[in-house]
Amino acid sequence: MISFDSVSKNFGGANVVDRLSFTVEAGEFAVLIGPSGSGKSTTLKMINRLIDRDAGVIRFDGQDVQAVAVEALRRRMGYVIQSGGLFPNWTVERNIAAVPSLLRWSRARIAERVEALLHLLRLDEEGCRGRYPHQLSGGQQQRVGVARALAADPDVLLMDEPFGALDPITREALQVEIARIHAETGKTIVFVTHDMQEALKLASRIVILDHGRLVQVGTPIELLTAPANDFVREFVGQDDPGGRLLAIETVAQRVRAGEVAPGPPIAASATLRQALSAMIVRHEDRIGVADPAGRPIGTLYLADIVRR
Amino acid sequence: MSGRRAGKGPAWANPLLWTGAAFVALVVGMPALKPLFAALFPYLERPLYTQESFVALAVAHVELVAASSAVSVLVGVAAGVFVTQPAGVDFRGLVETLVAIGQTFPPVAVLAMAVPVIGFGMWPALIALALYGLLPIVENTVAGLEAVPAAVREAGRGLGMSRIGLLYRVDLPLAAPVIVAGIRTSVIINIGTAAIASTVGATTLGTPIILGLNGANVAYVLQGAVVVGLLAIVVDLGFEQFTARLQRWKRG
Numbered sequence: 001m002i003s004f005d006s007v008s009k010n011f012g013g014a015n016v017v018d019r020l021s022f023t024v025e026a027g028e029f030a031v032l033i034g035p036s037g038s039g040k041s042t043t044l045k046m047i048n049r050l051i052d053r054d055a056g057v058i059r060f061d062g063q064d065v066q067a068v069a070v071e072a073l074r075r076r077m078g079y080v081i082q083s084g085g086l087f088p089n090w091t092v093e094r095n096i097a098a099v100p101s102l103l104r105w106s107r108a109r110i111a112e113r114v115e116a117l118l119h120l121l122r123l124d125e126e127g128c129r130g131r132y133p134h135q136l137s138g139g140q141q142q143r144v145g146v147a148r149a150l151a152a153d154p155d156v157l158l159m160d161e162p163f164g165a166l167d168p169i170t171r172e173a174l175q176v177e178i179a180r181i182h183a184e185t186g187k188t189i190v191f192v193t194h195d196m197q198e199a200l201k202l203a204s205r206i207v208i209l210d211h212g213r214l215v216q217v218g219t220p221i222e223l224l225t226a227p228a229n230d231f232v233r234e235f236v237g238q239d240d241p242g243g244r245l246l247a248i249e250t251v252a253q254r255v256r257a258g259e260v261a262p263g264p265p266i267a268a269s270a271t272l273r274q275a276l277s278a279m280i281v282r283h284e285d286r287i288g289v290a291d292p293a294g295r296p297i298g299t300l301y302l303a304d305i306v307r308r
Numbered sequence: 309m310s311g312r313r314a315g316k317g318p319a320w321a322n323p324l325l326w327t328g329a330a331f332v333a334l335v336v337g338m339p340a341l342k343p344l345f346a347a348l349f350p351y352l353e354r355p356l357y358t359q360e361s362f363v364a365l366a367v368a369h370v371e372l373v374a375a376s377s378a379v380s381v382l383v384g385v386a387a388g389v390f391v392t393q394p395a396g397v398d399f400r401g402l403v404e405t406l407v408a409i410g411q412t413f414p415p416v417a418v419l420a421m422a423v424p425v426i427g428f429g430m431w432p433a434l435i436a437l438a439l440y441g442l443l444p445i446v447e448n449t450v451a452g453l454e455a456v457p458a459a460v461r462e463a464g465r466g467l468g469m470s471r472i473g474l475l476y477r478v479d480l481p482l483a484a485p486v487i488v489a490g491i492r493t494s495v496i497i498n499i500g501t502a503a504i505a506s507t508v509g510a511t512t513l514g515t516p517i518i519l520g521l522n523g524a525n526v527a528y529v530l531q532g533a534v535v536v537g538l539l540a541i542v543v544d545l546g547f548e549q550f551t552a553r554l555q556r557w558k559r560g
Binding site (some may be wrong): 048052071072073074075079081082083084085086087089090091098100103132133143148149158198 | 312444459460462463464465466467468470473477478481482557558
């Protein structure tokens with residue numbers, strides 16, 4: 001879907017991005033992460049050409065982004081930034097309708113789309129539709145930002161530290177939300193953050209950058225189990241690597257199907273960490289597992305959590 | 309200041325309505341006040357200005373102000389937009405200096421210089437007023453556009469708005485209250501200054517004032533001054549309510 005081929009960007013003589021190459025496949029949730037000054041934000045903005053690269057090639061859907069009219073390119077990519085960047089003098093509805101009206105959709109089609117997005121982002125139940133951005137909470141503003149980015153059904157969603165300015169509870173809620181949206185829509189997402197917890201939780205693949213160079217690309221589990229060097233090891237967190245692994249894998253991946261265990265069951269979608277926690281509280285070495293409807297589907301054993 | 313009215317209270321309580329009505333009544337009914345001025349100034353042979361009707365004077369005055377302000381707004385906003393665009397940044401210092409010079413020249417001096425070049429009448433007045441009204445509009449256009457949050461502009465560009473689209477969908481609407489405040493200042497100044505334009509032969513509400521000053525007729529001066537003052541108040545109230553309408557989204 002998106003590929004970087006030896007891309008460099010130079011600001012005032014310093015290479016902010018240095019011969020960077022990686023690809024993001026369709027449907028992936030790719031997270032760009034690195035310390036400040038690693039060039040992650042610059043990398044993201046080169047995709048929709050808010051920043052133009054100096055060398056190399058960036059392809060979107062097989063096409064050099066430099067060869068496409070810039071406005072047309074951007075309208076195929078949703079864009080969400082940290083401070084929301086909502087138009088303060090427009091209502092929530094009109095903000096969400098921004099790109100569809102740029103694309104001159106019919107009024108009925110825009111109304112229908114806005115309706116669907118208000119619902120998808122759970123903004124309708126909070127009565128946000130006719131309000132102005134300054135009347136919303138930070139979390140609501142950011143959800144409107146996501147809805148606006150999704151409005152014209154773009155091929156990819158570019159998100160530049162979208163939850164960085166939110167309090168921890170709101171951030172967690174929105175992380176769950178974006179993971180759900182990714183699962184429901186199957187959109188390709190490129191997401192910039194400096195928060196490793198967030199990256200491990202959301203990413204299907206993580207791209208670690210440092211000083212504009214690629215350090216390692218891999219799934220969260222790959223980064224935790226096979227860090228390429230000390231920088232990665234330190235960055236993913238030396239303390240509690242096992243705990244972080246447990247927080248990524250779900251019960252569904254380790255359950256023994258068909259066996260029934262006593263006591264209230266745990267959801268198959270729960271993380272291993274939650275399952276372990278429940279076992280410790282109950283002083284048991286196994287726990288029943290249920291599907292979303294609450295029907296028991298099997299049992300998770302302590303030994304199975306530990307095995308490779 | 310703004311937002312005090314804007315939809316609150318019944319329509320008849322709108323001060324704009326009352327001052328507007330007072331203005332019209334005074335302009336139309338000025339001849340009926342002749343006994344009053346005769347009583348106030350018994351030593352004057354002609355206590356009421358009658359060379360032209362006050363209706364004609366007021367219409368001419370408003371026309372002159374409207375025409376010169378229209379030029380100021382068009383040129384001023386265009387200049388302000390131009391110097392805040394990437395292509396015009398280099399001209400910013402030059403434009404601001406030129407506009408400031410236009411403001412520092414006393415309007416009487418501009419009028420005096422315009423007469424030998426253009427002659428007497430409406431045109432020198434129009435040019436002098438238009439130049440004089442530029443500064444607040446250019447300054448406020450620049451200030452208003454620069455106050456648009458960078459994140460909003462970045463989001464607009466990131467969503468695929470063109471530079472022009474961003475300007476008229478986002479930048480100008482957000483800067484509008486500040487720009488309109490500049491236009492308000494400019495127009496109010498012009499209403500007062502247009503009275504002086506009678507010295508170069510333009511017919512305005514200043515005509516009775518100038519005539520009265522020359523002929524020591526206090527009644528003429530008073531009649532012209534009260535109508536000009538009332539006109540300025542009416543227009544100012546109109547701008548106040550317009551500004552409040554522009555910012556309705558900020559309430560609540």
